[in-house]
Amino acid sequence: MSDHPVHRPPARLTRWEQRTEVPLFVAGLLFLTGYAVRVLTPHTAEPWNDLALTLVWSTWLLFLVDYVTRLRLSGLGSRFLRVRWLDTVVLILPLLRPLRMVKVYQAVQRRHDRPRLDLYARVMAYAGMTAVLLGFAASLAVYHLEHRASDASIRTFGDAVWWACATLTTVGYGDATPVTFWGRTVAAGLMACGLALLGAVTGSFSSWLIQVFTREDEKRPPERG
Incomplete structure:
Protein backbone atom coordinates (compact mmCIF):
# COMPACT_ATOMS: atom_id res chain seq x y z
CA MET A 1 0.00 0.00 0.00
CA LEU A 93 -0.83 33.09 -16.36
CA PRO A 94 -4.59 33.39 -16.94
CA LEU A 95 -4.13 32.71 -20.68
CA LEU A 96 -3.48 29.09 -19.64
CA ARG A 97 -6.89 28.67 -17.98
CA PRO A 98 -8.10 26.36 -20.77
CA LEU A 99 -5.56 23.80 -19.51
CA ARG A 100 -7.81 23.07 -16.54
CA MET A 101 -9.60 20.76 -18.97
CA VAL A 102 -6.70 18.31 -18.70
CA LYS A 103 -7.78 17.65 -15.08
CA VAL A 104 -11.08 16.29 -16.36
CA TYR A 105 -9.24 13.79 -18.56
CA GLN A 106 -7.05 12.73 -15.62
CA ALA A 107 -10.15 12.21 -13.47
CA VAL A 108 -11.65 9.98 -16.16
CA GLN A 109 -8.44 7.94 -16.33
CA ARG A 110 -8.47 7.38 -12.55
CA ARG A 111 -11.96 5.88 -12.52
CA HIS A 112 -11.97 2.19 -11.66
CA ASP A 113 -15.30 1.51 -13.36
CA ARG A 114 -15.83 1.95 -17.06
CA PRO A 115 -16.95 5.53 -17.75
CA ARG A 116 -19.90 6.02 -20.08
CA LEU A 117 -19.10 6.49 -23.74
CA ASP A 118 -20.62 9.97 -23.76
CA LEU A 119 -18.11 11.00 -21.07
CA TYR A 120 -15.25 10.20 -23.43
CA ALA A 121 -17.01 12.19 -26.13
CA ARG A 122 -17.26 15.17 -23.78
CA VAL A 123 -13.57 14.94 -22.92
CA MET A 124 -12.66 14.94 -26.62
CA ALA A 125 -14.98 17.88 -27.30
CA TYR A 126 -13.64 19.88 -24.33
CA ALA A 127 -10.04 19.09 -25.28
CA GLY A 128 -10.74 20.29 -28.82
CA MET A 129 -12.28 23.50 -27.49
CA THR A 130 -9.32 23.90 -25.14
CA ALA A 131 -6.92 23.58 -28.07
CA VAL A 132 -8.79 26.31 -29.97
CA LEU A 133 -8.82 28.71 -26.99
CA LEU A 134 -5.20 27.97 -26.12
CA GLY A 135 -4.11 28.43 -29.71
CA PHE A 136 -5.92 31.77 -29.88
CA ALA A 137 -4.35 32.91 -26.60
CA ALA A 138 -0.88 31.85 -27.77
CA SER A 139 -1.41 33.65 -31.08
CA LEU A 140 -2.23 36.86 -29.24
CA ALA A 141 0.75 36.52 -26.91
CA VAL A 142 3.25 35.74 -29.68
CA TYR A 143 1.94 38.50 -31.93
CA HIS A 144 2.20 40.95 -29.03
CA LEU A 145 5.78 39.88 -28.29
CA GLU A 146 7.06 39.40 -31.83
CA HIS A 147 5.59 41.76 -34.40
CA ARG A 148 7.86 44.68 -33.51
CA ALA A 149 11.12 42.66 -33.45
CA SER A 150 13.57 43.71 -36.17
CA ASP A 151 14.11 40.19 -37.56
CA ALA A 152 10.61 38.85 -36.81
CA SER A 153 8.91 36.41 -39.18
CA ILE A 154 5.60 36.87 -37.35
CA ARG A 155 4.48 40.33 -38.47
CA THR A 156 0.68 40.02 -38.48
CA PHE A 157 -1.91 38.33 -36.31
CA GLY A 158 -2.60 36.00 -39.23
CA ASP A 159 1.05 34.90 -39.12
CA ALA A 160 0.67 34.22 -35.40
CA VAL A 161 -2.49 32.12 -35.94
CA TRP A 162 -0.75 30.10 -38.66
CA TRP A 163 2.23 29.53 -36.34
CA ALA A 164 -0.05 28.43 -33.48
CA CYS A 165 -1.90 25.94 -35.72
CA ALA A 166 1.37 24.45 -36.95
CA THR A 167 2.72 24.21 -33.39
CA LEU A 168 -0.41 22.72 -31.79
CA THR A 169 -0.65 20.04 -34.46
CA THR A 170 3.10 19.31 -34.06
CA VAL A 171 3.62 19.96 -37.80
CA GLY A 172 6.06 22.84 -37.41
CA TYR A 173 6.63 24.13 -40.96
CA GLY A 174 9.24 26.60 -39.74
CA ASP A 175 8.13 29.44 -42.03
CA ALA A 176 6.97 31.48 -39.01
CA THR A 177 8.98 31.16 -35.81
CA PRO A 178 9.43 33.34 -32.71
CA VAL A 179 12.79 35.11 -32.43
CA THR A 180 12.51 36.86 -29.05
CA PHE A 181 13.20 35.18 -25.72
CA TRP A 182 9.65 35.51 -24.41
CA GLY A 183 8.17 34.55 -27.76
CA ARG A 184 10.18 31.34 -27.70
CA THR A 185 9.10 30.78 -24.09
CA VAL A 186 5.47 30.96 -25.19
CA ALA A 187 6.29 28.58 -28.06
CA ALA A 188 7.87 26.04 -25.71
CA GLY A 189 4.81 26.20 -23.46
CA LEU A 190 2.45 25.75 -26.40
CA MET A 191 4.42 22.72 -27.59
CA ALA A 192 4.13 21.08 -24.18
CA CYS A 193 0.43 21.96 -23.90
CA GLY A 194 -0.19 20.71 -27.43
CA LEU A 195 1.29 17.33 -26.55
CA ALA A 196 -0.84 17.15 -23.39
CA LEU A 197 -4.03 17.98 -25.29
CA LEU A 198 -3.14 15.59 -28.10
CA GLY A 199 -2.60 12.88 -25.52
CA ALA A 200 -5.98 13.61 -23.92
CA VAL A 201 -7.78 13.41 -27.26
CA THR A 202 -6.00 10.30 -28.57
CA GLY A 203 -6.19 8.56 -25.18
CA SER A 204 -9.93 9.22 -24.85
CA PHE A 205 -10.55 8.20 -28.45
CA SER A 206 -8.63 4.94 -27.96
CA SER A 207 -10.53 4.17 -24.75
CA TRP A 208 -13.80 4.97 -26.52
CA LEU A 209 -12.99 2.58 -29.36
CA ILE A 210 -12.00 -0.18 -26.94
CA GLN A 211 -15.31 0.19 -25.09
CA VAL A 212 -17.28 0.13 -28.34
CA PHE A 213 -15.58 -3.07 -29.48
CA THR A 214 -15.92 -4.63 -26.01
CA ARG A 215 -19.67 -3.94 -25.90
CA GLU A 216 -20.09 -5.31 -29.41
CA ASP A 217 -18.31 -8.50 -28.34
CA GLU A 218 -20.54 -8.77 -25.25
CA LYS A 219 -23.69 -8.47 -27.41
CA ARG A 220 -22.50 -11.11 -29.86
CA PRO A 221 -23.99 -14.56 -29.15
CA PRO A 222 -21.46 -17.19 -28.07
CA GLU A 223 -20.13 -19.39 -30.83
CA ARG A 224 -21.28 -22.98 -30.83
CA GLY A 225 -18.61 -25.64 -30.75
Whole structure:
Protein backbone atom coordinates (compact mmCIF):
# COMPACT_ATOMS: atom_id res chain seq x y z
CA MET A 1 0.00 0.00 0.00
CA SER A 2 1.31 3.46 -0.87
CA ASP A 3 2.60 5.67 1.94
CA HIS A 4 1.20 8.71 0.12
CA PRO A 5 -2.58 8.37 -0.23
CA VAL A 6 -4.32 10.26 -2.99
CA HIS A 7 -5.65 13.56 -1.70
CA ARG A 8 -9.42 13.76 -1.80
CA PRO A 9 -10.75 17.33 -1.86
CA PRO A 10 -13.19 18.23 0.96
CA ALA A 11 -16.88 18.22 0.09
CA ARG A 12 -17.14 21.99 0.55
CA LEU A 13 -14.30 22.54 -1.95
CA THR A 14 -15.97 20.21 -4.43
CA ARG A 15 -19.25 22.11 -4.08
CA TRP A 16 -17.46 25.43 -4.59
CA GLU A 17 -15.74 24.16 -7.74
CA GLN A 18 -19.02 22.84 -9.13
CA ARG A 19 -20.80 26.14 -8.51
CA THR A 20 -18.04 28.31 -9.96
CA GLU A 21 -17.08 26.19 -12.97
CA VAL A 22 -19.36 27.94 -15.48
CA PRO A 23 -18.94 31.51 -14.10
CA LEU A 24 -15.15 31.13 -14.15
CA PHE A 25 -15.26 29.76 -17.70
CA VAL A 26 -17.22 32.85 -18.76
CA ALA A 27 -14.75 35.05 -16.85
CA GLY A 28 -11.91 33.34 -18.72
CA LEU A 29 -13.53 34.19 -22.03
CA LEU A 30 -13.98 37.80 -20.91
CA PHE A 31 -10.32 37.97 -19.88
CA LEU A 32 -9.28 36.62 -23.28
CA THR A 33 -11.57 39.14 -25.00
CA GLY A 34 -10.10 42.04 -23.06
CA TYR A 35 -6.56 40.88 -23.78
CA ALA A 36 -7.37 40.50 -27.48
CA VAL A 37 -8.70 44.06 -27.65
CA ARG A 38 -5.56 45.36 -25.93
CA VAL A 39 -3.29 43.51 -28.36
CA LEU A 40 -5.13 43.97 -31.65
CA THR A 41 -6.40 47.55 -31.43
CA PRO A 42 -4.20 50.66 -31.71
CA HIS A 43 -3.22 52.31 -28.44
CA THR A 44 -5.06 55.43 -29.57
CA ALA A 45 -8.36 53.53 -29.83
CA GLU A 46 -10.20 55.01 -26.87
CA PRO A 47 -12.22 54.21 -24.86
CA TRP A 48 -11.87 50.58 -25.98
CA ASN A 49 -8.36 50.12 -24.63
CA ASP A 50 -9.30 51.47 -21.21
CA LEU A 51 -12.40 49.28 -21.10
CA ALA A 52 -10.37 46.25 -22.13
CA LEU A 53 -7.77 46.93 -19.44
CA THR A 54 -10.52 47.25 -16.83
CA LEU A 55 -12.01 43.97 -18.01
CA VAL A 56 -8.65 42.19 -17.81
CA TRP A 57 -7.89 43.36 -14.27
CA SER A 58 -11.41 42.83 -12.92
CA THR A 59 -11.56 39.25 -14.21
CA TRP A 60 -8.07 38.55 -12.83
CA LEU A 61 -9.19 39.79 -9.42
CA LEU A 62 -12.10 37.35 -9.69
CA PHE A 63 -9.59 34.55 -10.37
CA LEU A 64 -7.62 35.67 -7.31
CA VAL A 65 -10.71 35.53 -5.08
CA ASP A 66 -11.46 32.04 -6.40
CA TYR A 67 -7.87 30.93 -5.77
CA VAL A 68 -7.86 32.21 -2.17
CA THR A 69 -11.22 30.52 -1.56
CA ARG A 70 -9.93 27.21 -2.91
CA LEU A 71 -6.85 27.54 -0.72
CA ARG A 72 -8.94 28.05 2.41
CA LEU A 73 -11.50 25.34 1.63
CA SER A 74 -8.86 22.75 0.74
CA GLY A 75 -7.39 22.67 4.26
CA LEU A 76 -3.97 22.00 2.73
CA GLY A 77 -2.20 25.15 3.85
CA SER A 78 1.16 25.58 2.13
CA ARG A 79 0.82 22.13 0.53
CA PHE A 80 -1.84 23.62 -1.74
CA LEU A 81 0.89 24.99 -4.01
CA ARG A 82 2.22 21.46 -4.60
CA VAL A 83 -1.02 19.46 -4.66
CA ARG A 84 -3.02 21.98 -6.73
CA TRP A 85 -0.13 23.39 -8.76
CA LEU A 86 -2.25 23.89 -11.88
CA ASP A 87 -4.49 26.34 -10.00
CA THR A 88 -1.41 28.41 -9.17
CA VAL A 89 -0.14 28.34 -12.75
CA VAL A 90 -3.42 29.55 -14.26
CA LEU A 91 -3.64 32.33 -11.67
CA ILE A 92 -0.19 33.64 -12.63
CA LEU A 93 -0.83 33.09 -16.36
CA PRO A 94 -4.59 33.39 -16.94
CA LEU A 95 -4.13 32.71 -20.68
CA LEU A 96 -3.48 29.09 -19.64
CA ARG A 97 -6.89 28.67 -17.98
CA PRO A 98 -8.10 26.36 -20.77
CA LEU A 99 -5.56 23.80 -19.51
CA ARG A 100 -7.81 23.07 -16.54
CA MET A 101 -9.60 20.76 -18.97
CA VAL A 102 -6.70 18.31 -18.70
CA LYS A 103 -7.78 17.65 -15.08
CA VAL A 104 -11.08 16.29 -16.36
CA TYR A 105 -9.24 13.79 -18.56
CA GLN A 106 -7.05 12.73 -15.62
CA ALA A 107 -10.15 12.21 -13.47
CA VAL A 108 -11.65 9.98 -16.16
CA GLN A 109 -8.44 7.94 -16.33
CA ARG A 110 -8.47 7.38 -12.55
CA ARG A 111 -11.96 5.88 -12.52
CA HIS A 112 -11.97 2.19 -11.66
CA ASP A 113 -15.30 1.51 -13.36
CA ARG A 114 -15.83 1.95 -17.06
CA PRO A 115 -16.95 5.53 -17.75
CA ARG A 116 -19.90 6.02 -20.08
CA LEU A 117 -19.10 6.49 -23.74
CA ASP A 118 -20.62 9.97 -23.76
CA LEU A 119 -18.11 11.00 -21.07
CA TYR A 120 -15.25 10.20 -23.43
CA ALA A 121 -17.01 12.19 -26.13
CA ARG A 122 -17.26 15.17 -23.78
CA VAL A 123 -13.57 14.94 -22.92
CA MET A 124 -12.66 14.94 -26.62
CA ALA A 125 -14.98 17.88 -27.30
CA TYR A 126 -13.64 19.88 -24.33
CA ALA A 127 -10.04 19.09 -25.28
CA GLY A 128 -10.74 20.29 -28.82
CA MET A 129 -12.28 23.50 -27.49
CA THR A 130 -9.32 23.90 -25.14
CA ALA A 131 -6.92 23.58 -28.07
CA VAL A 132 -8.79 26.31 -29.97
CA LEU A 133 -8.82 28.71 -26.99
CA LEU A 134 -5.20 27.97 -26.12
CA GLY A 135 -4.11 28.43 -29.71
CA PHE A 136 -5.92 31.77 -29.88
CA ALA A 137 -4.35 32.91 -26.60
CA ALA A 138 -0.88 31.85 -27.77
CA SER A 139 -1.41 33.65 -31.08
CA LEU A 140 -2.23 36.86 -29.24
CA ALA A 141 0.75 36.52 -26.91
CA VAL A 142 3.25 35.74 -29.68
CA TYR A 143 1.94 38.50 -31.93
CA HIS A 144 2.20 40.95 -29.03
CA LEU A 145 5.78 39.88 -28.29
CA GLU A 146 7.06 39.40 -31.83
CA HIS A 147 5.59 41.76 -34.40
CA ARG A 148 7.86 44.68 -33.51
CA ALA A 149 11.12 42.66 -33.45
CA SER A 150 13.57 43.71 -36.17
CA ASP A 151 14.11 40.19 -37.56
CA ALA A 152 10.61 38.85 -36.81
CA SER A 153 8.91 36.41 -39.18
CA ILE A 154 5.60 36.87 -37.35
CA ARG A 155 4.48 40.33 -38.47
CA THR A 156 0.68 40.02 -38.48
CA PHE A 157 -1.91 38.33 -36.31
CA GLY A 158 -2.60 36.00 -39.23
CA ASP A 159 1.05 34.90 -39.12
CA ALA A 160 0.67 34.22 -35.40
CA VAL A 161 -2.49 32.12 -35.94
CA TRP A 162 -0.75 30.10 -38.66
CA TRP A 163 2.23 29.53 -36.34
CA ALA A 164 -0.05 28.43 -33.48
CA CYS A 165 -1.90 25.94 -35.72
CA ALA A 166 1.37 24.45 -36.95
CA THR A 167 2.72 24.21 -33.39
CA LEU A 168 -0.41 22.72 -31.79
CA THR A 169 -0.65 20.04 -34.46
CA THR A 170 3.10 19.31 -34.06
CA VAL A 171 3.62 19.96 -37.80
CA GLY A 172 6.06 22.84 -37.41
CA TYR A 173 6.63 24.13 -40.96
CA GLY A 174 9.24 26.60 -39.74
CA ASP A 175 8.13 29.44 -42.03
CA ALA A 176 6.97 31.48 -39.01
CA THR A 177 8.98 31.16 -35.81
CA PRO A 178 9.43 33.34 -32.71
CA VAL A 179 12.79 35.11 -32.43
CA THR A 180 12.51 36.86 -29.05
CA PHE A 181 13.20 35.18 -25.72
CA TRP A 182 9.65 35.51 -24.41
CA GLY A 183 8.17 34.55 -27.76
CA ARG A 184 10.18 31.34 -27.70
CA THR A 185 9.10 30.78 -24.09
CA VAL A 186 5.47 30.96 -25.19
CA ALA A 187 6.29 28.58 -28.06
CA ALA A 188 7.87 26.04 -25.71
CA GLY A 189 4.81 26.20 -23.46
CA LEU A 190 2.45 25.75 -26.40
CA MET A 191 4.42 22.72 -27.59
CA ALA A 192 4.13 21.08 -24.18
CA CYS A 193 0.43 21.96 -23.90
CA GLY A 194 -0.19 20.71 -27.43
CA LEU A 195 1.29 17.33 -26.55
CA ALA A 196 -0.84 17.15 -23.39
CA LEU A 197 -4.03 17.98 -25.29
CA LEU A 198 -3.14 15.59 -28.10
CA GLY A 199 -2.60 12.88 -25.52
CA ALA A 200 -5.98 13.61 -23.92
CA VAL A 201 -7.78 13.41 -27.26
CA THR A 202 -6.00 10.30 -28.57
CA GLY A 203 -6.19 8.56 -25.18
CA SER A 204 -9.93 9.22 -24.85
CA PHE A 205 -10.55 8.20 -28.45
CA SER A 206 -8.63 4.94 -27.96
CA SER A 207 -10.53 4.17 -24.75
CA TRP A 208 -13.80 4.97 -26.52
CA LEU A 209 -12.99 2.58 -29.36
CA ILE A 210 -12.00 -0.18 -26.94
CA GLN A 211 -15.31 0.19 -25.09
CA VAL A 212 -17.28 0.13 -28.34
CA PHE A 213 -15.58 -3.07 -29.48
CA THR A 214 -15.92 -4.63 -26.01
CA ARG A 215 -19.67 -3.94 -25.90
CA GLU A 216 -20.09 -5.31 -29.41
CA ASP A 217 -18.31 -8.50 -28.34
CA GLU A 218 -20.54 -8.77 -25.25
CA LYS A 219 -23.69 -8.47 -27.41
CA ARG A 220 -22.50 -11.11 -29.86
CA PRO A 221 -23.99 -14.56 -29.15
CA PRO A 222 -21.46 -17.19 -28.07
CA GLU A 223 -20.13 -19.39 -30.83
CA ARG A 224 -21.28 -22.98 -30.83
CA GLY A 225 -18.61 -25.64 -30.75
